[in-house]
Structures are given as C-alpha cells and as structure tokens.
Amino acid sequence: MTIIKDKSVFDINYIPTELPVRQDLVDEIFNKITFMNRYVLFLGGMPGNGKTISVKKALDRLDRSVIDVYVNCSEINSYTSIAKEILEKVRNKPYNEKGKTRYQLSEDLKKMLKTKRDKKIVIVFDEVDKLIIKKDNHDEIFFPLVNHGNANFIFISNDASILSRMDGRIASRLSSEKKIVETYSPNDIYQILLQRAEEGLIDTSWSIDTLIGIAKFSSDVSGDVRYALKLLERVSILTEMNNESKITDERIKEAIKEVQVSEIDEIFPTLPKHLKLVVVSLSLECVKNGGFAITYPNAYGVYRRFARDLPFGFVGERQFRDYLRSLEMLGLFEFQWRSNPKGQGRVRIATPINFEPSKFIEKINGNIGDETQGVGG
DNA sequence: CCCTTCAGAGACCGGTAGTC
DNA sequence: GACTACCGGTCTCTGAAGGG
Numbered sequence: 001m002t003i004i005k006d007k008s009v010f011d012i013n014y015i016p017t018e019l020p021v022r023q024d025l026v027d028e029i030f031n032k033i034t035f036m037n038r039y040v041l042f043l044g045g046m047p048g049n050g051k052t053i054s055v056k057k058a059l060d061r062l063d064r065s066v067i068d069v070y071v072n073c074s075e076i077n078s079y080t081s082i083a084k085e086i087l088e089k090v091r092n093k094p095y096n097e098k099g100k101t102r103y104q105l106s107e108d109l110k111k112m113l114k115t116k117r118d119k120k121i122v123i124v125f126d127e128v129d130k131l132i133i134k135k136d137n138h139d140e141i142f143f144p145l146v147n148h149g150n151a152n153f154i155f156i157s158n159d160a161s162i163l164s165r166m167d168g169r170i171a172s173r174l175s176s177e178k179k180i181v182e183t184y185s186p187n188d189i190y191q192i193l194l195q196r197a198e199e200g201l202i203d204t205s206w207s208i209d210t211l212i213g214i215a216k217f218s219s220d221v222s223g224d225v226r227y228a229l230k231l232l233e234r235v236s237i238l239t240e241m242n243n244e245s246k247i248t249d250e251r252i253k254e255a256i257k258e259v260q261v262s263e264i265d266e267i268f269p270t271l272p273k274h275l276k277l278v279v280v281s282l283s284l285e286c287v288k289n290g291g292f293a294i295t296y297p298n299a300y301g302v303y304r305r306f307a308r309d310l311p312f313g314f315v316g317e318r319q320f321r322d323y324l325r326s327l328e329m330l331g332l333f334e335f336q337w338r339s340n341p342k343g344q345g346r347v348r349i350a351t352p353i354n355f356e357p358s359k360f361i362e363k364i365n366g367n368i369g370d371e372t373q374g375v376g377g
Numbered sequence: 378c379c380c381t382t383c384a385g386a387g388a389c390c391g392g393t394a395g396t397c
Numbered sequence: 398g399a400c401t402a403c404c405g406g407t408c409t410c411t412g413a414a415g416g417g
Contacts, residue, residue, distance in 0.1 A: 100382095101380085101381060101382085102382080138383095318389095319385080319386055321405075322405095325405090337395085340395070340401085340403090344401045345401045346396090346401095346402070346403070347403080348403075
C-alpha cells in the first residue's frame with residue numbers, strides 16, 4: 001500500500017512553488033533588492049521558522065536579474081573557503097585559493113567587486129553565527145566585501161545577539177535593516193503541513209485532524225517546522241510499511257518516539273573520538289543523578305577515566321569545557337547553573353535534549369565505535 | 378626551505394555567581 | 398565583604414597541508 005505520491009516533498013531542501021506563511025517576507029526581500037541601490041539585511045529568529053527558505057525563494061524569483069551567492073557558514077566557514085566560493089560563483093569559473101594569503105584573497109575580492117557589471121550581486125550568509133564564534137577571526141572576510149563595490153548582503157542567524165554585534169562592526173557606515181522573524185504558530189505549522197500533505201500524500205490517507213495534531217505537538221516541543229515535517233514524513237513511511245491506507249494516532253505516537261531518538265543516533269557516530277567519550281560520560285552521570293550531570297568535576301572525572309587507558313589519552317579541563325560547548329551547539333545537551341551541593345561556589349549541570357540517557361547508554365554499550373572499544377563496561 | 382592557513386590543545390587570567 | 402569554584406576569553410604552541 002502506497003500513500004506517498006511524491007517523496008521529494010519531504011526532502012529537507014524542498015522548496016514549494018508557493019510559500020504558505022512567509023510570502024510577505026519573500027515579497028519584501030524581492031522588492032528591496034530590486035529597487036534599492038544597496039540592500040543589507042540582518043535576519044534573525046529561532047531555528048526552523050522560515051528564514052532561509054524565504055531568502056532562497058526571493059533569490060529564486062530574482063533569478064537571472066542578479067548574481068547570487070549563498071554561503072552556508074556551517075559548511076563553508078573559513079576566510080579562504082568563503083572567498084573561494086564567492087569568487088567562483090560571481091566569476092563563474094574555478095578559482096585557485098591554495099597558498100594564498102588573506103591579503104591576496106581580499107585584493108582579488110576587491111577587484112571582483114569593483115568590476116562593472118549589469119547584474120547586482122547578492123551574497124547570503126546563512127548560519128552566520130557559526131562563523132562569528134569561530135576563532136582566528138574568519139569573519140574578517142566581511143570587511144573587504146562590505147567596504148568595496150555595492151553588493152547586497154543578507155546575514156541569517158538563529159542568534160539575534162550575534163546580529164547586533166555584527167551590525168555595529170560591519171554595517172556602521174551602511175544603511176542596514178534588522179528583522180527578527182517570529183516563530184511559527186501552530187496554525188502556521190498546520191498551513192505548511194497541509195501544503196506538503198496535499199502535494200506529497202494521497203488525499204485519503206490523511207485528515208485535517210491528523211495534521212492539526214502533528215502541528216500542535218511540534219509547536220509544543222520545538223516550534224521548528226522541520227521537526228513537524230520530519231514527523232509527517234516518518235508517520236507516512238510507517239503507515240506504508242504497515243500496509244495501512246490511513247494515518248492513525250498510533251502511528252503518530254510511534255513516529256514521535258522514532259524522531260526523538262534518531263537525533264542522537266544520527267549525530268553520535270559522526271563525532272570526534274573525545275566528544276563521543278564526553279557524551280557517554282555525561283549520559284552516565286545523568287543516569288546516576290536522575291536526569292542531570294554535574295559537568296565538573298564529576299563528568300570530567302568519568303571522561304578522564306575512560307580516556308586515560310586509550311591510545312590518545314585525555315584532554316585537559318579547559319579543552320573539556322570547549323567540548324561541552326560543542327555539544328551545546330549541536331543541540332545534544334543544555335546547561336544550567338546550580339548552587340554547589342558541596343558548599344561554596346556553584347556548579348554547572350548538563351541535561352540531555354530530546355534523548356533518554358539510559359536508553360542511549362544501553363544502545364552504545366560495548367559498541368562505542370572504531371578505535372574506542374571497551375568503554376561501555 | 379620558508380611561507381601561509383587552520384585545527385587542536387594547554388597555560389594563564391580576569392570575571393562572577395554562589396556560600397559563609 | 399571575603400572566599401570559593403568554576404567559566405570563558407585569549408595567547409601560544411604544535412603539526413598538517415599546500416604553495417612558491
């Protein structure tokens with residue numbers, strides 16, 4: 001029994017022909033790039049609220065009238081790689097960045113920006129916070145870009161405070177606009193699900209109530225529409241696999257469970273060896289304390305004992321803190337302060353996001369990955 | 378051979394939320 | 398207000414990779 005008529009509708013990069021909720025934003029971006037001499041936009045707001053897709057949609061509509069460069073800073077996030085990407089996209093030919101200094105790269109960018117051309121240049125930096133928080137000042141790439149020529153810029157970030165910081169440094173002499181996009185409401189999420197269901201699923205396989213249920217639940221747990229879409233995709237696949245013709249509440253519950261465990265299962269294998277050990281240590285401490293782990297000295301001590309006997313040894317406490325920060329960035333753990341149960345001072349506690357440490361430990365036990373066997377015992 | 382970028386990791390230090 | 402435990406920023410070093 002198939003209920004999915006178009007799989008691509010659930011693809012993470014799928015862009016529908018009409019945006020159900022953010023059409024106003026798309027129009028505004030389109031108009032401003034078209035009619036303004038130079039447009040610089042800072043776009044902020046929670047993850048999965050339609051920032052990126054709105055910008056992409058606007059670029060789509062501008063199509064041949066501009067040269068657009070889209071840089072996702074979680075993938076392309078060094079001075080060199082960003083310069084290369086921009087130079088290649090604008091000039092439309094390969095650029096050899098190897099061995100070039102930052103100065104040389106900025107000179108090439110300057111030359112490129114000053115070249116007369118008919119089409120406007122639009123450069124989009126998505127997830128720009130990832131670039132700002134990196135050390136070695138890779139964000140200095142913005143200076144040659146902003147200070148020469150008159151390219152248009154859109155900076156997208158989940159963290160609005162990052163945008164304020166950039167606003168002050170980069171756009172001080174440009175007129176720029178800052179916009180915070182609000183999180184999707186349950187009804188917004190419903191509208192988006194409705195569109196995907198109409199395009200991707202057989203009409204008889206779902207009902208309005210199905211979608212309202214998923215929308216409400218998703219809005220409660222995250223407000224990130226990608227979560228809702230993942231849920232809809234998962235429940236459709238489950239329904240198909242069970243040879244059923246209609247999505248039921250049972251299958252939705254099942255899908256919720258799967259989606260929640262899958263995050264950590266997907267990310268964990270990709271982590272560097274030390275980070276894996278840190279995740280395991282934190283999880284073990286969480287189980288021990290009933291839900292949270294004291295990062296130092298407890299979890300660090302556990303990590304140290306694990307790593308001590310392994311070929312690569314253990315890192316210092318300072319490095320451990322940077323690992324914790326990475327885990328926070330990855331959305332695996334969140335951190336809070338508590339007063340120190342042992343007396344003066346305070347401690348930081350880690351709580352897992354969207355996964356059950358005991359189940360995770362069970363799964364991982366004796367199977368932590370390539371070079372680090374034997375850790376679970 | 379010397380230059381660059383870049384990531385990873387340690388040393389150091391000032392700041393700060395908490396207790397006494 | 399002194400004291401404590403801990404965090405985050407920053408500096409430095411190292412080593413890899415890639416040129417000229």
